[in-house]
Amino acid sequence: MEGEKRENQNQAAEEEDQIVNPWEVAAKDGGKIDYDKLIDKFGCQRLDQTLIDRVHRLTGRPPHVFLRRGVFFAHRDFNEILDAYEKGKKFYLYTGRGPSSEALHIGHLVPFMFTKYLQDVFRVPLVIQLTDDEKCMWKNLTVEESQRLARENAKDIIACGFDITRTFIFSDFDYVGGAFYKNMVKVAKCVTLNKVQGIFGFSGEDHIGKISFPPVQAVPSFPSSFPHLFSGKDDLRCLIPCAIDQDPYFRMTRDAAPRIGYHKPSLIESTFFPALQGETGKMSASDPNSAIYVTDSAKVIKSKINKYAFSGGQDSVEKHRQLGANLEVDISVKYLNFFLEDDVELEHIKTEYAAGRMLTGEVKGRLGSVLSEIVERHRAARASVTDEVVDAFMAVRPLPNMFD
Amino acid sequence: MGFTKEELLARLKELQIDFSQYEHPTVLTVEEQAKYVGDKGGGLSKNLFLKDKKSRFYIVSALADTKVDMKVLSQRLGLGKGGIRMAPEEALGEILQVPLGCVTPFALVNESARHVALLLDKGFQSQEHCFFHPLSNDMSIALNACDLDKFLKSIERDPSYVDLEANPTVGKDQPPDLAAFVPSGSSIQPDQPDKAAPLQDPTKNSVPVNKKSVAATGKVAKPQASTQNSKEKPVNPVHQPSVFSDAGFFVEEILNKTSALLLSEITEGAVKENGVNLGTVVAENIRKRLNSDLQSMATMFKNTAYTQGFHAGAHRNL
Numbered sequence: 001m002e003g004e005k006r007e008n009q010n011q012a013a014e015e016e017d018q019i020v021n022p023w024e025v026a027a028k029d030g031g032k033i034d035y036d037k038l039i040d041k042f043g044c045q046r047l048d049q050t051l052i053d054r055v056h057r058l059t060g061r062p063p064h065v066f067l068r069r070g071v072f073f074a075h076r077d078f079n080e081i082l083d084a085y086e087k088g089k090k091f092y093l094y095t096g097r098g099p100s101s102e103a104l105h106i107g108h109l110v111p112f113m114f115t116k117y118l119q120d121v122f123r124v125p126l127v128i129q130l131t132d133d134e135k136c137m138w139k140n141l142t143v144e145e146s147q148r149l150a151r152e153n154a155k156d157i158i159a160c161g162f163d164i165t166r167t168f169i170f171s172d173f174d175y176v177g178g179a180f181y182k183n184m185v186k187v188a189k190c191v192t193l194n195k196v197q198g199i200f201g202f203s204g205e206d207h208i209g210k211i212s213f214p215p216v217q218a219v220p221s222f223p224s225s226f227p228h229l230f231s232g233k234d235d236l237r238c239l240i241p242c243a244i245d246q247d248p249y250f251r252m253t254r255d256a257a258p259r260i261g262y263h264k265p266s267l268i269e270s271t272f273f274p275a276l277q278g279e280t281g282k283m284s285a286s287d288p289n290s291a292i293y294v295t296d297s298a299k300v301i302k303s304k305i306n307k308y309a310f311s312g313g314q315d316s317v318e319k320h321r322q323l324g325a326n327l328e329v330d331i332s333v334k335y336l337n338f339f340l341e342d343d344v345e346l347e348h349i350k351t352e353y354a355a356g357r358m359l360t361g362e363v364k365g366r367l368g369s370v371l372s373e374i375v376e377r378h379r380a381a382r383a384s385v386t387d388e389v390v391d392a393f394m395a396v397r398p399l400p401n402m403f404d
Numbered sequence: 405m406g407f408t409k410e411e412l413l414a415r416l417k418e419l420q421i422d423f424s425q426y427e428h429p430t431v432l433t434v435e436e437q438a439k440y441v442g443d444k445g446g447g448l449s450k451n452l453f454l455k456d457k458k459s460r461f462y463i464v465s466a467l468a469d470t471k472v473d474m475k476v477l478s479q480r481l482g483l484g485k486g487g488i489r490m491a492p493e494e495a496l497g498e499i500l501q502v503p504l505g506c507v508t509p510f511a512l513v514n515e516s517a518r519h520v521a522l523l524l525d526k527g528f529q530s531q532e533h534c535f536f537h538p539l540s541n542d543m544s545i546a547l548n549a550c551d552l553d554k555f556l557k558s559i560e561r562d563p564s565y566v567d568l569e570a571n572p573t574v575g576k577d578q579p580p581d582l583a584a585f586v587p588s589g590s591s592i593q594p595d596q597p598d599k600a601a602p603l604q605d606p607t608k609n610s611v612p613v614n615k616k617s618v619a620a621t622g623k624v625a626k627p628q629a630s631t632q633n634s635k636e637k638p639v640n641p642v643h644q645p646s647v648f649s650d651a652g653f654f655v656e657e658i659l660n661k662t663s664a665l666l667l668s669e670i671t672e673g674a675v676k677e678n679g680v681n682l683g684t685v686v687a688e689n690i691r692k693r694l695n696s697d698l699q700s701m702a703t704m705f706k707n708t709a710y711t712q713g714f715h716a717g718a719h720r721n722l
Contacts, residue, residue: 161700164707288457288486295458377700384648384704392711
């Protein structure tokens with residue numbers, strides 16, 4: 001026990017101060033996350049312009065704003081997916097959510113918005129995992145509450161516009177078993193206790209539920225986990241869009257895959273969504289002012305941005321005209337980077353704001369209208385998601401048109 | 405139109421609920437109310453009408469002396485630190501259908517208040533009787549907690565009493581103890597049967613649960629049966645024509661959005677600037693600005709149609 005603890009501590013010291021794993025994200029000394037260091041340390045690759053151009057060429061559609069702006073910035077073997085696609089071999093998408101609260105903010109929607117784009121332009125099926133068991137264990141929720149949250153979150157996910165004829169949503173408590181479980185055992189046999197402690201920082205004090213959870217998140221990467229969808233298609237590749245803090249799960253998965261005769265899943269990874277108060281601020285589900293929620297009204301959105309969005313502008317108008325804004329820390333510009341589709345307009349705003357010709361108020365106003373539109377669209381869509389729609393998305397059923 | 409005071413009093417009498425009534429000039433605050441009925445023993449109530457970030461509403465009814473800390477309450481409900489605040493005035497009229505200063509548990513008799521959660525101070529139970537407004541500020545009625553319970557049960561509400569002054573820790577490993585009070589999901593659907601989650605706190609008198617799904621079919625393990633698992637009451641809007649299920653409404657909505665945008669684009673300035681090319685410019689803008697909205701709508705329409713078919717197919721043999 002002591003030996004392992006020491007090993008983890010050494011690792012922590014080596015890890016150069018920033019901590020990124022599925023349960024904790026902390027920058028060095030309360031600063032910004034260094035993504036270059038992260039890519040180096042994790043061993044994944046930068047998503048460069050050639051890849052983005054390739055996506056444009058292969059799909060015939062303009063690349064998603066998140067690709068153009070470097071929100072999805074890293075990958076593992078995405079080029080292999082594209083190689084196979086070029087040869088006429090399709091793939092499937094896998095993403096998920098840990099349903100720990102009902103309060104979804106726009107940062108939560110980012111991976112889903114991108115996954116929807118991927119589903120649309122590549123015309124491929126998607127499985128979405130709701131890890132209600134994980135939240136039950138880590139957040140100490142009751143089984144019923146975590147299942148309830150899973151269904152509630154499913155509604156928001158569905159509202160992002162996934163195609164029901166090629167999407168399967170499942171919750172762990174409902175689905176684990178059968179072929180899925182067989183794969184879990186196969187993966188589990190490949191990962192020692194030491195390894196999982198090393199990757200995830202588990203200790204002797206953690207309950208065994210946590211320690212045996214990682215295979216649950218690993219096996220949706222393998223088509224044989226979904227016999228009702230991919231029976232006979234063992235060669236089908238998997239692409240996983242996720243935030244980069246999930247990388248440890250899939251490093252473990254990619255390590256195990258060849259040993260059990262499966263393709264390694266490919267990943268396409270995003271940066272973290274900054275809190276309203278700034279990159280160094282912690283976005284927390286329990287602080288309603290640290291984020292814009294999908295249930296916020298236009299009025300609330302405007303007010304939150306005005307009050308809490310960290311500004312890179314100067315203290316006074318004169319000083320601002322003189323020095324311009326600091327785009328490095330300005331949250332409104334960062335948010336616009338995520339959500340303002342028009343590249344030309346964004347460039348214009350950045351130039352004018354940095355030069356001091358545009359004021360913070362104007363930038364915040366533009367952000368308010370952009371976000372309100374998104375949130376309103378989401379709300380209207382969510383209102384149409386009845387329990388029957390959720391049931392249909394979550395039913396174990398064949399998807400005959402999933403590659404059309 | 406909401407229930408009137410007279411209708412409420414008549415209903416109480418019908419239910420054979422014991423109460424005393426006191427008329428007085430209209431009062432807007434507990435202090436004022438105390439001037440007229442403060443000397444009659446028993447406990448005055450203060451009633452808060454609250455709203456959370458997800459537009460769910462709550463009535464918190466407590467003894468006037470009980471300290472209610474909104475921050476603590478918000479955390480105990482699982483809404484985070486500032487997740488709950490006083491509901492806006494309009495909501496009073498719209499949802500509770502009572503005037504200002506008249507929040508009362510009795511407002512729950514109105515259909516419009518069906519999804520409002522109710523938290524009752526456990527202090528009420530140790531009082532001889534407690535005072536509430538019977539939907540109007542010019543009267544106060546006094547009744548015992550048991551009689552209040554009788555009324556609440558008659559409108560299919562589970563009366564449950566909470567220690568409002570308690571301040572239990574809420575954190576990573578201690579879930580919010582009042583989370584079950586939060587009204588569930590979509591306001592159109594009946595509550596899920598699996599919401600009958602036992603609360604962690606053993607001092608609760610009863611488990612406050614959804615009032616509708618009585619015969620819980622229980623959680624179905626295999627998703628094949630998931631379409632059947634909780635629909636005791638098929639109050640599903642999928643069967644009521646909506647923008648996403650009726651082609652007529654759908655097209656109407658599209659045309660509405662397009663016309664609105666079109667009209668907003670044709671301004672004097674735009675005409676001057678573009679002249680003959682205005683048509684092309686506007687067409688371009690409409691495409692750009694409506695694309696996402698219309699795609700979202702179309703996807704929802706498709707999903708709704710699929711769901712209806714799937715539902716029909718799944719129930720074919722019943």
